[in-house]
Amino acid sequence: MIKKEIPNFSIKQISESGQCFRQNPAGENRYSVIACGRYVEIEQKGKETFFSCTEEEYEEFWHTYFDLGRDYGIYMVLAEGEDDYLSRAARFGSGIRILNQDLWEMIISFIISQQNNIKRIKRNIEELCRLFGEKKCSREGIWYDTFPDVHALAKVSEEELRGCNLGYRSRYIYETARFVERGEVDLEAVKGMEYAEAKKELLKLCGVGEKVADCICLFALHHLDAFPVDTHIRQVMDNYYPKGFPVKKYAGYAGIVQQYIFYYDLKGTERPSIS
DNA sequence: TCCCAGGATTCAT
DNA sequence: ATGAATCATGGG
Numbered sequence: 100m101i102k103k104e105i106p107n108f109s110i111k112q113i114s115e116s117g118q119c120f121r122q123n124p125a126g127e128n129r130y131s132v133i134a135c136g137r138y139v140e141i142e143q144k145g146k147e148t149f150f151s152c153t154e155e156e157y158e159e160f161w162h163t164y165f166d167l168g169r170d171y172g173i174y175m176v177l178a179e180g181e182d183d184y185l186s187r188a189a190r191f192g193s194g195i196r197i198l199n200q201d202l203w204e205m206i207i208s209f210i211i212s213q214q215n216n217i218k219r220i221k222r223n224i225e226e227l228c229r230l231f232g233e234k235k236c237s238r239e240g241i242w243y244d245t246f247p248d249v250h251a252l253a254k255v256s257e258e259e260l261r262g263c264n265l266g267y268r269s270r271y272i273y274e275t276a277r278f279v280e281r282g283e284v285d286l287e288a289v290k291g292m293e294y295a296e297a298k299k300e301l302l303k304l305c306g307v308g309e310k311v312a313d314c315i316c317l318f319a320l321h322h323l324d325a326f327p328v329d330t331h332i333r334q335v336m337d338n339y340y341p342k343g344f345p346v347k348k349y350a351g352y353a354g355i356v357q358q359y360i361f362y363y364d365l366k367g368t369e370r371p372s373i374s
Numbered sequence: 375t376c377c378c379a380g381g382a383t384t385c386a387t
Numbered sequence: 388a389t390g391a392a393t394c395a396t397g398g399g
Contacts, residue, residue, distance in 0.1 A: 117380065118380095209380075210381095210382090212379090212380050212381085213379095213380075213381040213382065214378090214379065214380090214381050214382085214394080214395090214396095215379055215380080215381090215395095215396080215397095216378080216379040216380085216397080216398080217379080217380075218379090218397090218398085219379080219396070219397065219398090220379090220380085222397095223396095261395090264395080264396060264397085265395080265396090266394075266395025266396050267382095267383095267393085267394040267395050267396095268382095268394090268395080269395090270394095271382080271383090305382090305383090306381090306382065306383085307382080308381060308382045308383085309381090309382090310380075310381060310382090311380085311381070311382080314380070327380070328380095329380040329381080330378090330379075330380065330381085331380065332380085361380075365380090
């Protein structure tokens with residue numbers, strides 16, 4: 100267990116922001132997170148953040164995973180700007196981070212996300228992990244399942260995938276797993292590409308369109324110029340930006356702006372709550 | 375019963 | 388090149 104003081108970091112907001120599906124509340128102000136074969140629990144009290152890992156594992160993995168080397172305070176100027184809606188969104192989501200998640204996991208997760216709701220997306224992913232991932236035991240004695248790698252998913256039949264209630268996305272996952280296993284898209288190479296090139300490669304995958312490719316670019320490859328337009332963003336644009344949203348104005352961090360808006364629309368406004 | 379959920383593919387012009 | 392129909396599943 101280690102203690103940190105990290106400004107503009109809220110594990111609750113990150114958890115609720117829907118970019119990472121493998122996290123869950125684990126107590127008061129406490130969340131568990133599974134990523135890249137690892138498990139950690141995070142608790143926040145006042146200005147203090149506690150990580151249930153060693154200093155070494157924090158430095159070597161979680162620091163990067165949660166993008167803790169970046170100063171998100173500089174994006175809080177958005178909260179003072181003349182764009183009223185964006186100001187409120189930035190204030191509301193001031194603890195959000197753009198994570199550095201696993202590329203393969205994001206590809207499959209966001210293929211599943213299409214025309215789907217967050218609750219069911221999480222269920223689908225957990226089922227995939229339970230059936231085809233690896234069982235591990237955390238330091239605190241919690242059993243969890245890792246996300247199945249390319250090789251593991253490439254061995255799964257389309258019928259087995261349908262058994263996970265993935266619906267029509269079963270075929271997309273089936274095709275994509277085999278496509279990548281065959282080496283028709285080189286994920287390691289994609290990691291070294293610029294945004295435009297990486298997106299173009301990802302669009303070759305079955306079940307990956309504009310929006311999903313942008314989510315993968317943003318949440319796995321950390322291309323902050325990616326600005327995924329989904330139903331929420333579309334609705335906000337229709338309601339508050341009838342002349343179009345000025346994405347270019349936020350060159351270099353449009354993806355962060357997108358997350359503030361997405362989260363504000365999802366959790367900030369009173370509306371028939373689902374959760 | 376219909377509508378929606380972090381859309382993409384397929385098929386029609 | 389653009390637009391509608393279709394694609395499963397679960398919750399409201």
